[in-house]
Amino acid sequence: MTASPAGPGSDHPGRPAAIAAVQVTKRFPGVLANDKVDFHVDVGEVHTILGENGAGKSTLAAMLCGLYQPDEGQIFLSGAPVRLRSPREGLAKGIGMVHQHFRLVERFTVAENVVLGDPQQARFIKATEVEARVGEIGERFGLPINPRARIADLTVGQRQRVEIVKMLYRGADVLLLDEPTAVLTPNEVDALFQTVEAMTAEGKAIVFISHKLGEVMAVSDRVTVMRAGAVTGEVATADTSQRHLAELMVGRPVEVETRRGQSPSDVALSVQGLDVVEDGQKVVDGLDLEVRRGEIVGIAGVAGNGQRPLARAIAGMIKPSAGSVSICGKDVTAKGTKAARKAGLAFVPEDRLGTGLVPGLSLTDNMLLTRKRGFFVNRSEARAEVETAIVDYEIKTPSTEAQARLLSGGNSQKVLLARELANLGTPDGPQVVVVSSPTRGLDIGAAEFVRGLLHEARERGAAVLIISEDLEEVRSLSDRMAVLYRGRVAVEGPTDQLSIEQIGLAMAGVAEEGAA
Ligand SMILES: Nc1ncnc2c1ncn2[C@@H]1O[C@H](COP(=O)(O)OP(=O)(O)O)[C@@H](O)[C@H]1O
Numbered sequence: 072m073t074a075s076p077a078g079p080g081s082d083h084p085g086r087p088a089a090i091a092a093v094q095v096t097k098r099f100p101g102v103l104a105n106d107k108v109d110f111h112v113d114v115g116e117v118h119t120i121l122g123e124n125g126a127g128k129s130t131l132a133a134m135l136c137g138l139y140q141p142d143e144g145q146i147f148l149s150g151a152p153v154r155l156r157s158p159r160e161g162l163a164k165g166i167g168m169v170h171q172h173f174r175l176v177e178r179f180t181v182a183e184n185v186v187l188g189d190p191q192q193a194r195f196i197k198a199t200e201v202e203a204r205v206g207e208i209g210e211r212f213g214l215p216i217n218p219r220a221r222i223a224d225l226t227v228g229q230r231q232r233v234e235i236v237k238m239l240y241r242g243a244d245v246l247l248l249d250e251p252t253a254v255l256t257p258n259e260v261d262a263l264f265q266t267v268e269a270m271t272a273e274g275k276a277i278v279f280i281s282h283k284l285g286e287v288m289a290v291s292d293r294v295t296v297m298r299a300g301a302v303t304g305e306v307a308t309a310d311t312s313q314r315h316l317a318e319l320m321v322g323r324p325v326e327v328e329t330r331r332g333q334s335p336s337d338v339a340l341s342v343q344g345l346d347v348v349e350d351g352q353k354v355v356d357g358l359d360l361e362v363r364r365g366e367i368v369g370i371a372g373v374a375g376n377g378q379r380p381l382a383r384a385i386a387g388m389i390k391p392s393a394g395s396v397s398i399c400g401k402d403v404t405a406k407g408t409k410a411a412r413k414a415g416l417a418f419v420p421e422d423r424l425g426t427g428l429v430p431g432l433s434l435t436d437n438m439l440l441t442r443k444r445g446f447f448v449n450r451s452e453a454r455a456e457v458e459t460a461i462v463d464y465e466i467k468t469p470s471t472e473a474q475a476r477l478l479s480g481g482n483s484q485k486v487l488l489a490r491e492l493a494n495l496g497t498p499d500g501p502q503v504v505v506v507s508s509p510t511r512g513l514d515i516g517a518a519e520f521v522r523g524l525l526h527e528a529r530e531r532g533a534a535v536l537i538i539s540e541d542l543e544e545v546r547s548l549s550d551r552m553a554v555l556y557r558g559r560v561a562v563e564g565p566t567d568q569l570s571i572e573q574i575g576l577a578m579a580g581v582a583e584e585g586a587a
């Protein structure tokens with residue numbers, strides 16, 4: 072694409088693109104994050120930026136919304152060159168970005184967040200007016216949200232809706248969505264795509280960022296593919312295939328996994344008729360449970376209804392008095408933690424420091440503890456992995472050699488997650504993960520990062536079992552869920568088919584007593 076006097080052309084002759092970047096370059100110390108990148112999105116269309124982690128997608132979006140300024144090149148808005156000195160200026164010109172990490176104030180309500188920082192609104196607008204408009208926008212674009220709810224009480228999917236409503240409220244005509252599906256359940260993804268359709272139907276231009284081929288094919292009109300900071304291709308979705316996009320993305324022919332929509336894969340974790348007795352009490356009572364590859368199953372329930380012994384029995388830490396546990400087809404019942412791990416299990420226990428990490432060892436040595444698969448042997452690799460984890464999870468530690476006991480609870484949780492979730496679902500890595508309260512104690516950014524990892528592991532074919540007393544955590548992450556009551560499954564089913572009331576009754580044991 073070249074810049075004509077009227078600005079860069081769109082795919083529709085005679086009509087300029089809603090927003091375009093022409094030959095933009097952005098450098099960070101030691102990194103060429105964007106190298107002469109061309110990109111445009113048209114009015115009423117969805118244009119995806121596709122690329123692997125580190126390809127430069129977020130950097131490009133940041134220049135389009137005014138967060139970063141290009142070192143070279145030019146941004147055009149409706150055909151006219153613009154300089155956007157800040158996101159505020161971008162928004163004033165109709166460009167709104169929804170970041171990977173949300174930027175909402177937790178203790179404020181939805182309506183308060185929507186007008187926060189808006190110079191037009193200041194403090195003079197009536198709360199009821201804001202609430203009415205939030206409601207109206209929600210209706211129009213399929214973004215139902217209670218304007219009076221406090222952000223702290225919302226699920227991640229709901230928070231994302233607030234971010235989108237906020238941009239629409241401020242009059243954004245160009246919306247940039249940076250990996251919006253990374254934190255969503257499959258049903259929430261479907262709802263988001265309907266919102267995207269409603270937005271384009273009203274003439275909004277959508278920049279969608281993703282590295283997932285299936286959803287890119289489903290949602291976009293056009294796709295610009297990036298690799299290592301440069302554009303490797305720009306194609307209309309109608310003229311391409313997942314295989315072609317994958318090749319542009321990784322730079323060589325690849326086998327495309329079209330796992331979504333495939334028949335359910337094999338059972339990777341199977342628990343049959345499990346009994347666990349503690350202090351003469353049956354704390355797990357004839358429990359059956361299956362987790363297939365490519366799904367996330369959640370276990371909810373009030374603490375003390377068998378969650379902990381169930382997890383420990385699967386991980387080989389305690390011996391069940393009856394029943395069996397198998398991992399990837401191998402019977403590991405009462406064979407110990409090493410056997411479970413060898414069969415393909417990764418385990419994140421409730422008790423992070425103690426059963427998870429060794430307090431007196433350094434982070435690097437903690438990373439090395441469970442790495443005996445051959446793909447990972449030496450200390451400098453372990454240290455490099457800790458260094459990456461420190462950045463990805465925003466771990467606060469004096470160094471990679473600090474002792475685990477010196478870290479705060481949230482930070483040691485992050486180290487443990489980084490160790491256990493690495494390579495999850497890949498041929499080299501574990502195939503099954505059992506994780507207790509994966510996002511408990513994490514700040515919002517790290518919690519989103521962990522959700523993204525679990526969803527990605529599912530896409531790669533891992534079987535994921537989440538055990539948590541936080542019902543929202545279970546509901547927002549799992550495809551299927553079960554409620555434990557007195558060591559038994561009180562109710563189970565696809566997460567979107569169980570009502571809160573049903574779950575609540577089961578947690579309280581009402582379903583069980585009613586049946587008896
Ligand atoms: N603020 C920054 N400072 C330094 N390096 C950065 C910064 N933002 C991104 N990078 C680097 O630029 C490259 C592209 O990053 P990014 O645009 O975030 O990729 P993507 O969104 O495709 O994963 C990466 O190598 C990343 O480490």
Ligand SMILES: [Mg+2]
Nearest residue numbers: 128129130171
């Ligand atoms: Mg990014």
